[in-house]
Amino acid sequence: MPLSSGADLDAAVAAARAALPEWRAVSVIERARRLFTLRQSLDARREDLARSVTTEMGKTIGDARAEVARMIEMVEAACAIPTTMQGRILEDVSRNVDAETVRQPVGVCAAIVPFNFPAMVPFWFLPFAIACGNSFILKPSEQVPLTQQIAFELLDELDLPPGVVNLVNGGREIVEGILDHPGIDAVSFVGSAPVARIVYERAAKAGKRVQALGGAKNHMVVLPDAVIDKTVDGIIGSAFGAAGQRCMAGSVVVTVGEAHDKLMPPLRDAAANLRVGDGLDEDTQLGPVVSEQAKERIVGAIARGVEQGADLALDGRGPEEDSAGCFLGATILDGVEPDSDAVREEIFGPVLSVIAVDSLDDAIDTVNRSRFGNGVSIFTESGASVRRFRHEVQAGMVGVNIGVAAPVAFFPFSGWKDSFLGDLHAHGTDAVDFYTRKKTVTSRWFSSGQGTGPYFVES
Numbered sequence: 001m002p003l004s005s006g007a008d009l010d011a012a013v014a015a016a017r018a019a020l021p022e023w024r025a026v027s028v029i030e031r032a033r034r035l036f037t038l039r040q041s042l043d044a045r046r047e048d049l050a051r052s053v054t055t056e057m058g059k060t061i062g063d064a065r066a067e068v069a070r071m072i073e074m075v076e077a078a079c080a081i082p083t084t085m086q087g088r089i090l091e092d093v094s095r096n097v098d099a100e101t102v103r104q105p106v107g108v109c110a111a112i113v114p115f116n117f118p119a120m121v122p123f124w125f126l127p128f129a130i131a132c133g134n135s136f137i138l139k140p141s142e143q144v145p146l147t148q149q150i151a152f153e154l155l156d157e158l159d160l161p162p163g164v165v166n167l168v169n170g171g172r173e174i175v176e177g178i179l180d181h182p183g184i185d186a187v188s189f190v191g192s193a194p195v196a197r198i199v200y201e202r203a204a205k206a207g208k209r210v211q212a213l214g215g216a217k218n219h220m221v222v223l224p225d226a227v228i229d230k231t232v233d234g235i236i237g238s239a240f241g242a243a244g245q246r247c248m249a250g251s252v253v254v255t256v257g258e259a260h261d262k263l264m265p266p267l268r269d270a271a272a273n274l275r276v277g278d279g280l281d282e283d284t285q286l287g288p289v290v291s292e293q294a295k296e297r298i299v300g301a302i303a304r305g306v307e308q309g310a311d312l313a314l315d316g317r318g319p320e321e322d323s324a325g326c327f328l329g330a331t332i333l334d335g336v337e338p339d340s341d342a343v344r345e346e347i348f349g350p351v352l353s354v355i356a357v358d359s360l361d362d363a364i365d366t367v368n369r370s371r372f373g374n375g376v377s378i379f380t381e382s383g384a385s386v387r388r389f390r391h392e393v394q395a396g397m398v399g400v401n402i403g404v405a406a407p408v409a410f411f412p413f414s415g416w417k418d419s420f421l422g423d424l425h426a427h428g429t430d431a432v433d434f435y436t437r438k439k440t441v442t443s444r445w446f447s448s449g450q451g452t453g454p455y456f457v458e459s
């Protein structure tokens with residue numbers, strides 16, 4: 001994949017700016033119709049998109065198909081734009097004076113996205129941005145640039161005015177070009193926490209609207225009354241799905257009281273039995289991690305966890321690690337100290353840390369000590385415990401007896417703390433707020449037609 005130059009970025013921005021007047025003038029109903037067409041063409045290429053995701057990123061084909069389903073769901077949510085983009089009006093804010101708020105596009109919007117969801121994460125932004133009448137520039141991860149080539153082939157077939165959607169490729173240099181470019185009005189970022197902070201500060205300094213979704217360390221709390229087999233299924237999917245490379249991956253289990261001894265044997269067995277291999281093989285349950293560097297980083301994190309006192313309940317650095325390719329088995333670190341790196345730092349690999357505590361209070365405290373606040377789950381049959389947990393836990397997305405509580409397209413993806421910098425989150429109605437500027441008009445009219453004629457007629 002050629003890396004885009006600064007001149008390529010300038011050309012993309014110029015095209016995007018030039019497209020704005022024409023695209024904005026296309027009726028909102030027609031913009032929605034184009035998205036309906038896009039939905040159909042993505043649906044027709046579902047399997048190609050999924051195979052591309054697995055080939056370039058490594059997750060299992062089943063997981064990739066689920067990702068593409070979520071990608072398409074984003075387009076479906078954006079099709080509601082004639083309803084979701086509506087403004088508000090209030091008559092008679094003063095005598096014969098009305099106030100109305102309308103929503104208008106922001107301008108040229110860019111998104112910078114990570115490697116772990118090559119199909120879906122770009123579509124947290126693109127369909128909503130163009131539905132609102134903006135033009136759009138996407139910068140995929142340089143580790144997975146291919147899947148969006150397919151999406152852009154389909155976008156090309158929509159007969160949009162030239163420049164409404166644009167694709168640039170590259171890494172840090174092109175990102176910095178986007179952040180500083182005077183022709184770009186809004187930036188969305190998804191990636192690791194340190195880069196999210198750089199993007200947030202630099203884009204804000206340049207006066208751009210910005211939302212920056214960062215890393216995570218998601219905890220899963222298990223109470224003694226949890227339904228163990230279902231809990232094990234939820235934890236396994238959450239911790240080891242996409243080889244732990246999800247911002248909503250559950251990477252820490254917090255067991256309360258006797259939940260530890262009930263959970264650990266079946267959890268360990270299920271993790272040890274995951275079939276590791278090529279993600280394109282339908283029987284594979286745990287695909288490779290994204291790169292050699294990622295593998296080395298994860299292996300280092302496991303060693304550090306053991307050095308810092310964890311009990312290696314399951315070691316994924318087995319034969320898989322020695323094979324060609326970036327394979328690792330599932331690892332479970334038990335008895336992890338709450339302040340150790342295995343709990344504090346995002347590992348972003350198939351590594352699960354386990355902390356045992358005595359009470360729900362301790363579990364909530366453990367969760368809330370994290371600097372991240374993306375997702376959290378609780379496994380229990382107690383409604384009262386769930387109510388307290390939901391009320392007190394400091395995270396933006398909460399699962400109840402669900403491992404990965406990633407919101408569907410119609411709700412916002414709402415991380416807290418270091419997992420999110422900004423105000424408006426991705427997708428749901430937040431997307432319409434992010435991709436529109438509000439204009440409030442206060443008006444009165446003097447010619448006849450106004451007045452206080454009889455409205456309430458006696459019958």
Ligand code: NAD
Nearest residue numbers: 113114115140141171172175191192195213214215216247
């Ligand atoms: P990353 O931060 O390395 O890269 C993300 C994007 O930033 C890429 O497009 C990359 O080209 C660019 N980039 C990388 N380093 C840069 C730098 N120094 N300056 C400017 N741009 C730079 O993240 P990644 O490894 O691709 O993705 C994994 C991370 O993304 C994890 O931390 C994960 O938790 C996070 N993530 C978060 C969410 C969320 O919703 N909060 C969703 C998915 C992934």
